[in-house]
Amino acid sequence: MKERTYEKYFRQNRLPHIWCPGCGNGIAMKAIVQAVEMRGLPRDKTIIVSGIGCSSRASGYMDFDTLHTAHGRAIPFATGIKLANPELNVIVITGDGDCTAIGGNHFIHGARRNIDLTVVLFNNTIYGMTGGQASPMTPLHKKATTAPYGSVDRPFDACNLAQAAGASYVARSTAFHVQHMTDMIAEGISCRGFAFIETVVQCPTAYGRKNKMPDPAEMMKWMRDNAVMKTAWDRMPEEKKADKFPIGVFHRHQAVEYTEAYSEVITLAQEGGK
Amino acid sequence: MTDMKLMQGNEACAAGAVAAGVRFFGGYPITPSTEIAETMAKILPSVGGCFVQMEDEIGGMGVVLGASLAGKKVLTATSGPGFSLKQELIGYAACAEIPVVIVNVQRVGPSTGQPTSPAQGDVMQARWGTHGDHPMIALSPWTVRETFDAAVMAVNYAERFRTPVILLMDEIVGHLRENVQLPAAENIDIYPRRCPSKTRLQGYEPYAPEADLVPNPADFGTGYRIHVTGLVHDYTGFPSGSPAVTEEFIDRLHKKILLAQDEITHYDEFFMDDAEYAVVSYGGVARTAYEAVRQARAKGIKAGMIRLMTIWPFADKVIRRNAESLKGILVPELNYGQLKYEVERAAGGKCPVKLLAKYNTEIFVPGEILEGIEALKGGRL
Amino acid sequence: MKQLRLSGSGGQGVITAAIIFAEAAMSEGRQVVQSQSYGPEARGGASKAEVIIDDAPIYHPKIIKPDIVLSLTQKAADKYYKDLDNAEGLLVVDEDLVPNVPVFANVIKVPVTRIASEQVGKMLFTNIVALGVLVKLSKLISFESAEMSVKGRVPVHTIEQNIKALKLGYDAV
Structure with missing residues (x-):
């Protein structure tokens, strides 16, 4: 059996976690620490920043300097940390509501600045912690406590949003594709710029039960059956794409990273302007 | 200089x-x-x-x-x-x-x-x-x-x-x-960033208070691996739902400031030695109030001024001490009346506290505050 | 205590002129405060800048009774001259831009804008021409102090033209 070397990255005295049985957040959290290990990030120079919600409780379990911020605000805090000390590796953990609703403006502007953050969105398509309200990523016609007849609000595709806003790296994976998810995050960590990884995770309690998928294993099978690797997706006829979604790396574009851009401002200012 | x-x-x-x-x-x-x-x-x-x-x-x-x-x-x-x-x-x-x-x-x-x-x-x-x-x-x-x-x-x-x-x-x-x-x-005196007083091995707790009730959470990236949250937390920095922890936490937040209140209460007193009436003022308005008090003195009114630089925590002691010997306090403010009520509370009924409010985008002119002082003296406020 | 009010429309540079005047007075060892009020417009609208000069510390920061009011637009002239002292006060207006000069005892008309555009070369220098006028009329600061202050406050490549503007204004009254 493979040695569970990643376990050293957890605060054992803070476990077990508060997530429900069958929740996918733990899979994504583990993928992050495995990616950290793969990339050999120095632990004391790696900061985990999270927002508010189920996803964002992850920071408390991870043995780094960790920051559990306010709802939607993880990216501004993370931006401040990175700008204050560019040698730090900053990983943001956020949720679909945290990132694309209350934190939506910070998200697009983080991507626009292309600051070197690795943002991992745990997408369970619902507000889980507060009992199952619709988020901006709840699929059309799916039920939530605040969408009892099915959601009529069109959902965001957070990957398209990140790409359009200027992120350097954009990828998606699922809790079923564990190794793939780790690889996607690891590549994001290596990217010098704003890296965004959407991880599709199951929420059997708040989402599954309302949408005829109460069994977490069934939810993961749904991921297996409907996630399509990017290369295959690109060759797929449109009529077969219904209900399916692509995973993989969607976008790589190495633009100037923000702290590097600002270091030039410092040089200019110290040379006396102009 | x-x-x-x-x-x-x-x-x-x-x-x-x-x-x-x-x-x-x-x-x-x-x-x-x-x-x-x-x-x-x-x-x-x-x-x-x-x-x-x-x-x-x-x-x-x-x-x-x-x-x-x-x-x-x-x-x-x-x-x-x-x-x-x-x-x-x-x-x-x-x-x-x-x-x-x-x-x-x-x-x-x-x-x-x-x-x-x-x-x-x-x-x-x-x-x-x-x-x-x-x-x-x-x-x-x-x-x-x-x-x-x-x-x-x-x-x-x-x-x-x-x-x-x-x-x-x-x-x-x-x-x-x-x-x-x-x-x-x-x-210029500069207070440096506080540092941890213990190492991790010595049982460092980032939110354990020092003698002044202020904790020393380490800066990120310095090897302490601390957790920072907006949830109520104990000395470890991790969330706690305990009533005892919550009570101590809220209490400490307040007391760390209150312990030093006298030291951080900054104010000026002008012409207060024999003053019978005082203007309590702050910010830009105090400039006009000062002029008005000087004009009142020139007219023979025993007026003085307390100029508050520290607004919060409120200078209760300063107001209380002065109110003992005053016949009235005037609080001119560019609002509908805010700090006046704090002054009144602090004065504790020792002397009347009256508001001079202005909220029309214009600042006071000295004459308006002088009239206020005269009205206060004449019992017309 | 001396109190000067400079008024015009946003973009005419009256605030800059007031700052330069105040700075020059400061360099001569006087106490100064300078303030302004303006509307939301970056250009146009009514703009007012004030300078108070004294030998003692200045507390109340706004003018109570101006000694001199300079107005570079009709609107500003109409709005800002009224609290001038009838006997002692002086109103200075732009000859072209204030066609209907308010009825007031002491008025001086100067073609400030015209001097800037025709003799200095750009309307942009209107405020510094006006400053020259005020330096002369107020007798509060020396031309040399004003000159030094202008040099410190305007972009380096415009110093020559600004000093020319200052001199033209100074000599126009």
């Missing part, structure tokens, strides 16, 4: 912050505070610091809190509408005990109000703007020179008490230019 300069209040604020060691500014442009951001954008990179213009006021608050946790001394500046938006994370800073200075150059409200006109309508918001129980330190300078000092002091208090400090300016002083002579750098 340095050379005499003509300087604007907002510029003096930025200069004071940088002199106190601020090396990070994040914010969003808003009248009448914008010159602070503009000055910071120019100065900070030249001293190796960082200025970032954020997407909104909340982002401006979040980014400075992140930078503070990573070890920088930080400041942000705003005005009424932005101050409202920043309240969420001012509370976060109070709860997670993150040093930060928030400058609010007050303008007329509510809402967008009158962006280029002065007011003092945010006095209570500075105290109670964010939700929950928390202490607050707020300083309100009355001259350009004192704005520099107040900025230094605000940064020092933020660091010393690990708390948000409000620099409660107003448009009068923010946009005023005066001749000032700033102190030389070596004469």
Whole structure:
């Protein structure tokens, strides 16, 4: 059996976690620490920043300097940390509501600045912690406590949003594709710029039960059956794409990273302007 | 002392912050505070610091809190509408005990109000703007020179008490230019960032209070692997639902400031030795009040003035002590009446406390306050 | 105590002129405060800048009774001259831009804008021409102090033209 070397990255005295049985957040959290290990990030120079919600409780379990911020605000805090000390590796953990609703403006502007953050969105398509309200990523016609007849609000595709806003790296994976998810995050960590990884995770309690998928294993099978690797997706006829979604790396574009851009401002200012 | 300069209040604020060691500014442009951001954008990179213009006021608050946790001394500046938006994370800073200075150059409200006109309508918001129980330190300078000092002091208090400090300016002083002579750098006292007093192996707890009730959470990236949260937490920094922990936590937040209250209560007394009537004033309005008190003296009225620089925590003792021997207190404010009620509470019925309110975008003229003093004396208020 | 009010429309540079005046007075060892009020417009609208000069510290920061009011637009002239002292006060207006000069005892008309555009070369220098006029009429500061202050406050490549503007204004009255 493979040695569970990643376990050293957890605060054992803070476990077990508060997530429900069958929740996918733990899979994504583990993928992050495995990616950290793969990339050999120095632990004391790696900061985990999270927002508010189920996803964002992850920071408390991870043995780094960790920051559990306010709802939607993880990216501004993370931006401040990175700008204050560019040698730090900053990983943001956020949720679909945290990132694309209350934190939506910070998200697009983080991507626009292309600051070197690795943002991992745990997408369970619902507000889980507060009992199952619709988020901006709840699929059309799916039920939530605040969408009892099915959601009529069109959902965001957070990957398209990140790409359009200027992120350097954009990828998606699922809790079923564990190794793939780790690889996607690891590549994001290596990217010098704003890296965004959407991880599709199951929420059997708040989402599954309302949408005829109460069994977490069934939810993961749904991921297996409907996630399509990017290369295959690109060759797929449109009529077969219904209900399916692509995973993989969607976008790589190495633009100037923000702290590097600002270091030039410092040089200019110290040379006396102009 | 340095050379005499003509300087604007907002510029003096930025200069004071940088002199106190601020090396990070994040914010969003808003009248009448914008010159602070503009000055910071120019100065900070030249001293190796960082200025970032954020997407909104909340982002401006979040980014400075992140930078503070990573070890920088930080400041942000705003005005009424932005101050409202920043309240969420001012509370976060109070709860997670993150040093930060928030400058609010007050303008007329509510809402967008009158962006280029002065007011003092945010006095209570500075105290109670964010939700929950928390202490607050707020300083309100009355001259350009004192704005520099107040900025230094605000940064020092933020660091010393690990708390948000409000620099409660107003448009009068923010946009005023005066001749000032700033102190030389070596004469400015700077409170350094607090450091952990134990190692991890010695059982370091980031939120365990020191003797002054202030904890020393380590800066990020220094190897302590601490956890910072806006949830109520125990000494370890991790969330706790315990009633005992919560009670002690809220209590300590308040007491760490109250322990030092006398030391951080700054005020001036003018002509108070034999005063029968006093004007209690703060910010730009105090300049006009001072003129009015001088004019009252010239007319033979035994008037004096108490000028409060520290607005919060409120100078209860100063007011109480003076109220004992006064026949009346007049509080002129550019609002519908805010600090007046604090003065009244502190005076504890020892003398009448009357409000002179103005809220039409114009500042007082000395004659108006003089009339107020005369009316107070004549029992007509 | 001397109190000067400079008024015009946004973009005419009256605030800059007031700052330069105040700075020059400061360089001569005087106490100064300078303030302004303006509307939301970056250009146009009414703009007012004030300078108070004294030998003692100045507390109340706004003018109570101006000694001199300079107005570079009709709107500003109509709005800002009224509190001038009838006997001692002086109103200075732009000859072309204030066609309907308010009825007031002491008025001086100077073609400030015209001097700037025709003799200096750009309307942009209107405020510094006006400053020259005020330096001469107020007798509060020396031409040399004003000259030094202008040099410190304007962009380096415009110093020559600004000094020319200052001199033309100074000599126009």
